[in-house]
Amino acid sequence: MYSLLRYGRRSLVLHKGLNLGFVVQKESAFLSSYSSSANAPGGKSRDSRKGKNFTVSYLVTSLGLSKTLAESISKKVNFMDKTNPDSVLSLFRSHGFIDSQISFIITDYPELLMVDAKNSLGPKLNSLKSRGASSSELTQIISTVPRILGKKSISVYYDSVKDIIVADQSSNYEFPQGHQGNKIRNVSALRGLGMPQRLLLPLLVSKSQPVCGKENFDASLKKVVEMGFDPTTSKFVLALRMLYQMSEKTIEEKVEVYRSVGFSVDDVWEIFKKTPSVLKVSKKKILNSFETFLGLGYSRAEFLMVVKRYPPCIEYSLESIKRKSEFLVKKMNWPLSSLVLHPQVFGYSMEKRIIQRCNVLKALLSKGLLKKGSELPSVSSVLSCTDEIFIHRYVTKHNELVPVLMAIFNEGRSAP
Structure with missing residues (x-):
């Protein structure tokens, strides 16, 4: 049996009492009506x-925040009228939130200041109270995890957070049986x-694997932690899901396929540590990928x-790999070795990056404007840089050709 636990040791501590006040980057359509003067079409600087x-x-005036913190928040939302922000703050106060809780909520989730308090935010808070949430429970849970207010199924999130807070506050808490008990226990472990x-x-609202499991969850979590995955990244969750869903036998069989090539x-x-999803790639896809690269002239080592x-x-379509490799090698005359050194090029868009940049390069070559002694610059210097750097390197320094080169560069880039 192949050992999964060979990449360093980290102790796995499943403890309670940690804060849930972390940062969320993606929100639901709850904020779809959000707008500000800074983002309005045609808005002036x-x-x-x-x-x-x-x-x-x-x-600073309404919430007592420091100027530094207020300036940081103003980068996310800004407004020139206090009507809507005032209505949001008044709504929170009417539901029993104290100023320190409101300050934390707005600091963590400033977009709430732009939400319609009467038609969007108010109904959410009222629905929770109608289900039996007391004022103290409501203020504690919302101020602990403000961003559940941005979720469509707020009651489900609310109940899950409530259960976890109860578990945190009780030293002799007994996890209920079944999926919900496992979920509380497992999410608490991940928080820890x-x-x-x-x-x-x-x-928190998942009804599927892996957080609803028990023994298999513990074993999978232990493996992921001991491999050194960072629990603050989505890669950790993906690795956990991959190991949880696959039996030891299946994993061994997949390892054998990779060994065979x-x-x-x-x-x-x-x-796997770089890209956990490689474990789900089928045997056929792995073997076909290997044969495709060999058919393009790459050696096994390459x-x-x-x-x-x-x-x-290894997950990209074989047609995409073939098309990009043939274009860069046969039409642009880069050696295969340059793609081996910079295989990220296989992930770039053919239509919106590779072709346009290579056409700019062809135009420069046709006029003999590239440096002598090097017909082509490196693949990475052409394809791996940002648009701004590419334009600086290959467009703006050729003053008389800038309009022509920019036209080539932009051709087809606006296409869907």
């Missing part, structure tokens, strides 16, 4: 500055490892190097 200045002043709210919230066991787990450097390429 002067209006944006006024909005930011007004926002900073409002946050420092997993942020943006990753926990989806797990030349990877060592250590290679497989190093690749194929192994490509995948080890950039594991996602």
